[in-house]
Amino acid sequence: MKISFSKISMPQKHNLVIFVYEGQKLTGSLKKIDLKTEGQISKAIKRSNFTGKNGQNIEVISPNKMNISRILLIGIGDIKKQDSLLAENIGGKTANLLNKSKVEIAYLIMDNLDGMQITFEKFCSHLLLGLRLSNYQFNKYLRNKLKERKNSLKEIFFMVNNFELIKKDFNSTSKIIDGVFLTRNLVSEPANELTPKSFAEITKKLEKPNMKVEILLPNQIKNLKMNALLGVAQGSINEPRVIVFRYNGGAKNEKPLSFIGKGVTFDSGGISIKPSQGMEDMKWDMGGAGVVAGLMSCLSNRKAKVNAIGVVGLVENMPSGSAQRPGDVVQSMSGQTIEVINTDAEGRLVLADILWYTQKKYKPSIMVDLATLTGAIIVALGEKYAGLFSNDDLLAERLIGAGKKVNELIWRFPLSEDYDKLINSQIADVKNVGSRGAGSITAAQFLQRFVNKTPWAHLDIAGVTWGNSSKPTVPKGGTGFGVRLLDQFIRDNYEK
Numbered sequence: 365m366k367i368s369f370s371k372i373s374m375p376q377k378h379n380l381v382i383f384v385y386e387g388q389k390l391t392g393s394l395k396k397i398d399l400k401t402e403g404q405i406s407k408a409i410k411r412s413n414f415t416g417k418n419g420q421n422i423e424v425i426s427p428n429k430m431n432i433s434r435i436l437l438i439g440i441g442d443i444k445k446q447d448s449l450l451a452e453n454i455g456g457k458t459a460n461l462l463n464k465s466k467v468e469i470a471y472l473i474m475d476n477l478d479g480m481q482i483t484f485e486k487f488c489s490h491l492l493l494g495l496r497l498s499n500y501q502f503n504k505y506l507r508n509k510l511k512e513r514k515n516s517l518k519e520i521f522f523m524v525n526n527f528e529l530i531k532k533d534f535n536s537t538s539k540i541i542d543g544v545f546l547t548r549n550l551v552s553e554p555a556n557e558l559t560p561k562s563f564a565e566i567t568k569k570l571e572k573p574n575m576k577v578e579i580l581l582p583n584q585i586k587n588l589k590m591n592a593l594l595g596v597a598q599g600s601i602n603e604p605r606v607i608v609f610r611y612n613g614g615a616k617n618e619k620p621l622s623f624i625g626k627g628v629t630f631d632s633g634g635i636s637i638k639p640s641q642g643m644e645d646m647k648w649d650m651g652g653a654g655v656v657a658g659l660m661s662c663l664s665n666r667k668a669k670v671n672a673i674g675v676v677g678l679v680e681n682m683p684s685g686s687a688q689r690p691g692d693v694v695q696s697m698s699g700q701t702i703e704v705i706n707t708d709a710e711g712r713l714v715l716a717d718i719l720w721y722t723q724k725k726y727k728p729s730i731m732v733d734l735a736t737l738t739g740a741i742i743v744a745l746g747e748k749y750a751g752l753f754s755n756d757d758l759l760a761e762r763l764i765g766a767g768k769k770v771n772e773l774i775w776r777f778p779l780s781e782d783y784d785k786l787i788n789s790q791i792a793d794v795k796n797v798g799s800r801g802a803g804s805i806t807a808a809q810f811l812q813r814f815v816n817k818t819p820w821a822h823l824d825i826a827g828v829t830w831g832n833s834s835k836p837t838v839p840k841g842g843t844g845f846g847v848r849l850l851d852q853f854i855r856d857n858y859e860k
Contacts, residue, residue: 446480455494456836497837502552543662544844550654551842555630560678580606590717597679599687609660609674620671622728626735627653627678634707651829652734655846677714701792740803742827751824753808766853
C-alpha cells in the first residue's frame with residue numbers, strides 16, 4: 365500500500381475519509397465539505413446519531429456536488445484519551461472498513477487537533493502505521509481465489525496541513541513495520557518451502573554494509589561441537605543451519621546487545637511424535653528466529669545507534685531411522701551433558717548451543733532469546749501475553765515497559781533453585797524436561813544453565829506468534845510479535 369502526503373484540499377475523485385473526535389462541531393474541513401454537499405453530511409450525522417465516539421462510522425454514497433464515490437466519517441473518541449495505541453487501532457479499523465467496501469484509493473483528511481496525550485504529528489504517524497499493519501496479507505500461494513480474497517486498498521493520500529513532520533516520523537517508524545512484515549512472512553511460509561537452508565538464503569539477502577550475515581553450515585556447526593542442536597536435526601533430510609547477524613551502528617568498543625531465536629522450521633515432535641490434530645501449526649515453530657531476522661533487518665534499515673548480534677539455530681525435527689531417541693545423551697557445546705527424555709522438547713536443545721555460542725564468542729552486554737518453547741505457556745497466558753523469565757531485574761523491567769508501549773505484553777514468571785532441581789538427571793548433567801508441573805519454568809531453568817552470568821531474558825512466545833482471530837492491527841495468522849517490542853526496548857534504553 366502506497367501512502368502519499370499533501371496539504372488539505374478537496375479531492376475530485378475516489379473516496380474520502382474524515383476523522384471526527386467525540387463532540388466535534390461542524391468546523392474546519394468538515395464544515396467545508398458539508399457546504400460542498402449542500403448539508404448532506406450534517407443531515408447524515410443527525411439521522412444516525414453519530415457523535416464521533418471511537419468505533420462509530422457513517423457513510424455517504426455519491427455525495428451531492430462532489431465527483432467522488434463516498435465520504436466515510438470515522439469517530440476517534442475522546443480527544444483527551446488519544447495515544448499512539450489508540451491511533452494505531454483507529455488506523456487499523458479504517459483499513460478494514462475501506463477493504464470491506466472494496467475501496468482501492470482513498471483520501472484521508474485530518475484537521476489539526478490539540479489536547480491529546482501525544483503530539484498531533486505522532487498521532488497521525490501511528491494512525492498510518494495502523495493502516496499499514498492492518499492491510500497486511502500473506503497471499504503468496506493463492507491462485508484461483510486471489511482476486512476475491514485480496515485486500516482492495518492500494519493507495520492512501522493523507523491530507524493534513526504542515527504534513528512534513530508527520531511524513532518524516534512515519535517514514536522512520538514505518539521501517540519497523542517492514543521488519544514486522546518480514547517476520548510475518550517467514551512465520552506464514554509452509555514448511556516444505558521454508559527449510560533451514562531456504563530460511564538462510566532469505567536472510568542472507570538482508571546483508572548490507574552495516575550488517576553482515578554469516579551462515580554456518582553443518583560441518584562448521586559440527587566443528588563447534590553444537591551436538592545438542594545437531595541431535596535435533598539428525599532425523600531430517602533437511603540439514604541444519606546457524607545464522608549470525610552482526611550489526612554495527614554504535615561505538616566501536618561498545619559491547620553488543622544480542623538476540624537469539626529458536627528456528628525449528630517444522631516440529632513433528634520427533635520420535636516423541638505430536639498428535640496429528642493441529643500438527644500443521646508447527647510450521648511456525650521457527651517464530652523466534654523470524655523475530656530475530658525481522659528485528660535485525662529493522663535495526664539495519666533505520667540505522668539504529670547500537671551494536672547488535674542476532675543468532676538463530678535452524679533445524680527440522682522429524683522422526684526417522686536416524687532420529688534422536690528418548691533416553692539419548694548428548695554433550696552440548698558448553699561441555700554439559702544432556703539426557704533427552706522427550707524429543708519434543710527440542711527447542712531448548714537448539715537454544716542451549718546457540719546461547720552458549722553467543723555469550724562465549726561475542727561477550728554481549730545482554731542476551732534476549734525468543735522461542736515458541738512450551739505449550740504450557742499457552743495454558744497459563746493464552747494468546748494475550750508472552751512469558752518472561754530473566755536472571756536480571758532491570759532487564760526484565762525494561763522489556764515489560766517496552767511491551768506496554770507497543771501493546772506486545774509480557775508477564776514475568778519465577779526462576780529458583782527449587783525449580784532447577786527438577787531437571788537434574790541421574791545419568792547426565794541435566795535432562796531436557798522436568799516434572800509434569802511448571803513446564804514453562806523448568807524449560808527456562810534449562811536455558812539458564814547455558815548463559816553463565818550474562819544478563820539474560822527468555823521470552824516464550826508460543827501463544828502470541830500466531831493469531832487465530834483478527835485484531836485491528838494484526839490480521840489472523842502470523843503476528844510478528846516481538847519485533848516492535850525489542851525495537852522499542854532498544855530505543856528506550858540503549859540509543860543515545
